[in-house]
Amino acid sequence: MxxxxxxxxxxxxxxxxxxxxxxxxxxxxxxxxxxxxxxxxxxxxxxxxxxxxxxxxxxxxxxxxxxxxxxxxxxxxxxxxxxxxxxxxxxxxxxxxxxxxxxxxGRLVLWSPGESLVDAEGGVLATGDFAYLALANPRLAPYGRAAKQVLENRGLWEALEGRRVMGENIAQTFQFVRTGNAALGFVALSQLEAPERSMGGSRWLVPETLHEPxxxxxxxxxxxxxxxxxxxxxxxxxxxxxxxxxxxxxx
CATH class of the missing domain: 3.40.190.10 (Periplasmic binding protein-like II)
Structure with missing residues (x-):
């Protein structure tokens, strides 16, 4: 056949x-x-x-x-x-x-639909008050690469190894967080700020000093x-x- x-x-x-x-x-x-x-x-x-x-x-x-x-x-x-x-x-x-x-x-944001999970300095990453953290695959997605750099700068990349959930791209990463498969995640500011879809929840606008532009x-x-x-x-x-x-x- x-x-x-x-x-x-x-x-x-x-x-x-x-x-x-x-x-x-x-x-x-x-x-x-x-x-x-x-x-x-x-x-x-x-x-x-x-x-x-x-x-x-x-x-x-x-x-x-x-x-x-x-x-x-x-x-x-x-x-x-x-x-x-x-x-x-x-x-x-x-x-x-x-x-x-x-x-x-682009700007990188740590975001959660939960109203109080993410603080203004991203301290939740260190306190670990979550089950899973979503980010895009750093090998494929520039926003994922930036997210990895942030975690490395905070000394948390290895520490969160078992709790990282990777999307193939930033759109899939956003869906992981939006649907609750991950409590929080690194997404693009554009995904939260679109005029036709402004998203609530809690967020940390990541300083650009923590990752490459x-x-x-x-x-x-x-x-x-x-x-x-x-x-x-x-x-x-x-x-x-x-x-x-x-x-x-x-x-």
Whole structure:
């Protein structure tokens, strides 16, 4: 019996989102880091309303998107959660020359739906008044890497080894906390501050002195007018205002 052909995950996402045809004259395929997908949906709505183009978003961890791009995923724009992967794509010639740009600066938050669990200094991490702590996989997700750096700076990475729950990306990490599978977790400020979904609970806005800056960069992967127009919209006045409204600092 012949085995059915295996369809790559990125191809399944694009097929689901874009219908039977992956390529349309004005269709833009965008790989977007999980932390920014809420803002990206608003960006897409405003961009599509102002132009004749349509945008297909594929969300996931920056590390996975990077691997997919290296293996030929047909994305035209990459909105990453760090500066490293866009830089590597630019240095290897896989990105359009001169297109790498910073579009946002993310902030890390320790958050719990519980109203009093997380204190203003993050002291709960040391007191251990919780069963599980969620964070994104540091190998794949820049926000997870920042969370690991915070725990290392506090001398708690090893101490919390049996109580850490790792999400593949920051979206899954957020769900772990929101659904109660973890009492608290390191999430993106943008996940709590979106105008359409302001979250309560208790939080600690992590000082940036405890981790490397979360500098979010983008690159063009196809030198075509429509993808370039979308990236220019993201980095333009209207796009930057949308990102600011979703909890990001902007360049």
């Amino acid at each position: 012949r085995r059915a052909a295996q369809v790559p995950v990125w191809l399944s996402i694009l097929l689901f989102a874009g219908g039977s045809s992956l390529v349309g004259a004005d269709e833009i395929r965008v790989a977007v880091a999980s932390n920014v997908v809420g803002a990206a949906r608003v960006l897409v709505d405003r961009f599509e309303a102002a132009t004749e183009h349509s945008v297909v978003l594929a969300s996931g961890s920056t590390g996975k998107h990077y691997a997919q791009i290296l293996h030929g995923a047909p994305f035209q724009v990459f909105l990453a959660a760090d500066e490293r992967r866009p830089r590597l794509l630019a240095e290897s010639g896989r990105a359009v020359e001169g297109s790498r740009v910073s579009y946002a600066r 979360i500098e979010q960069q983008a690159v063009l992967l196809a030198d075509e007018p429509a993808p370039r127009a979308f990236l220019e919209f993201v980095t333009g006045e209207q796009g930057q205002a949308i990102l600011r409204d979703h909890g990001y600092e902007v360049p």
